[in-house]
Amino acid sequence: MGMATAETQPQFHVLAVDDSVIDRKLIEKLLKTSSYQVTAVDSGSKALEFLGLLNEEEEINSEFASFSPHHHDIEVNLIITDYCMPGMTGYDLLRKIKKSASLKDIPVVIMSSENVPSRINRCLEEGAEEFFLKPVQLSDVSKLKPHLMKGKSKENINGEINNNKRKGMEEISSPDRTRTRYNNTNGLEVI
Amino acid sequence: MDRNHLLRQVAYMKNSLFDQGYLDREQFTQLEELQDDANPNFVEEIVTLYYNDSARLIQNMEQTLVNRPIDFVRLEEILHQFKGSSSSIGAKKVNDACTQLREYCSAENTEGCSRTLQLVKQEHAVLRTRLETYFQMVREAG
Numbered sequence: 001m002g003m004a005t006a007e008t009q010p011q012f013h014v015l016a017v018d019d020s021v022i023d024r025k026l027i028e029k030l031l032k033t034s035s036y037q038v039t040a041v042d043s044g045s046k047a048l049e050f051l052g053l054l055n056e057e058e059e060i061n062s063e064f065a066s067f068s069p070h071h072h073d074i075e076v077n078l079i080i081t082d083y084c085m086p087g088m089t090g091y092d093l094l095r096k097i098k099k100s101a102s103l104k105d106i107p108v109v110i111m112s113s114e115n116v117p118s119r120i121n122r123c124l125e126e127g128a129e130e131f132f133l134k135p136v137q138l139s140d141v142s143k144l145k146p147h148l149m150k151g152k153s154k155e156n157i158n159g160e161i162n163n164n165k166r167k168g169m170e171e172i173s174s175p176d177r178t179r180t181r182y183n184n185t186n187g188l189e190v191i
Numbered sequence: 192m193d194r195n196h197l198l199r200q201v202a203y204m205k206n207s208l209f210d211q212g213y214l215d216r217e218q219f220t221q222l223e224e225l226q227d228d229a230n231p232n233f234v235e236e237i238v239t240l241y242y243n244d245s246a247r248l249i250q251n252m253e254q255t256l257v258n259r260p261i262d263f264v265r266l267e268e269i270l271h272q273f274k275g276s277s278s279s280i281g282a283k284k285v286n287d288a289c290t291q292l293r294e295y296c297s298a299e300n301t302e303g304c305s306r307t308l309q310l311v312k313q314e315h316a317v318l319r320t321r322l323e324t325y326f327q328m329v330r331e332a333g
Contacts, residue, residue, distance in 0.1 A: 022241050022276040029225045029233060084271065113275045135279045137221055 012148045013037040013074075017047045017081035017093065018111070027080065027111075027136060034141045044081070044088030048096060051076060051103055076106055077148050082134075083112035083119065091123060098127045107147040111136055120179045131179040140178060197332035204325050213318055218281030235326045241280050242319055248273040249312060256305055263299045270296060273311075284314040 016027045024040045031038045083090040097103045110123045113134040129147045132140045209216040226233040255266040274289040288311040295303030
């Protein structure tokens with residue numbers, strides 16, 4: 001394993017959300033192998049708890065109480081979430097994150113076992129950076145780096161925060177297993 | 192016993208599993224690539240996790256087909272979870288059987304669902320035996 005310590009190489013921290021115990025184990029390993037620090041939770045509500053987006057009453061009883069916003073100990077650099085989950089879907093979670101002043105700049109990636117164009121578009125429109133088809137591979141995880149780097153630079157360069165979102169990326173109909181955000185000026189592709 | 196001989200047997204077994212369609216070559220190879228010194232038994236662990244979890248899901252699916260009226264929506268939900276996990280470990284024949292079951296489920300065809308669920312169980316059990324033998328051989332090869 002690598003010799004890098006926390007001091008010499010800042011590690012990116014990824015929050016993985018998936019209700020399947022098998023998929024959680026898999027995504028955790030994929031991320032760790034790619035040298036990311038990982039926290040894996042089994043639901044959207046647990047994810048929000050971890051991120052500190054709680055009602056005050058719940059905070060006191062939560063298992064993550066020590067990680068409340070008042071402490072600012074936890075930094076999450078990217079959230080990768082399954083789409084189909086009971087209760088709060090990955091899409092619901094995405095929306096809540098994008099609506100939160102404190103969390104909206106954290107890049108979010110959605111995973112799904114189903115290739116449904118309307119679903120993919122909806123997620124990308126709502127602000128997801130990427131959409132991965134399951135089962136997720138190491139080659140997919142390697143696509144996370146630019147989003148994590150972008151997230152890091154946003155912290156440092158406040159003025160460019162809004163400009164980052166308008167930067168174009170590959171257009172939607174790539175034969176790839178993943179979908180990335182499209183250039184806004186191209187508009188929606190008719191499917 | 193010659194270790195190289197054992198390693199060749201392991202490779203032969205694995206290729207049989209791929210060639211006979213039991214395992215998806217790409218996905219299973221991906222799992223093996225994730226195995227390292229920190230997690231030397233990752234593949235066997237995740238497969239064990241799968242069998243523990245999926246046994247429960249199969250039971251739940253069987254239960255939906257026993258209840259009246261049959262909740263096909265619930266069946267589809269459980270099947271979705273089961274199919275997802277099966278894909279993650281590369282369980283190809285199991286996955287194909289799931290696809291068939293999903294079609295009968297959408298059509299709310301009770302007889303078709305019962306029949307294909309039996310097929311799913313069968314493939315699930317056959318793969319389990321094959322993988323147990325495979326991991327046994329992997330351990331022997333050291």
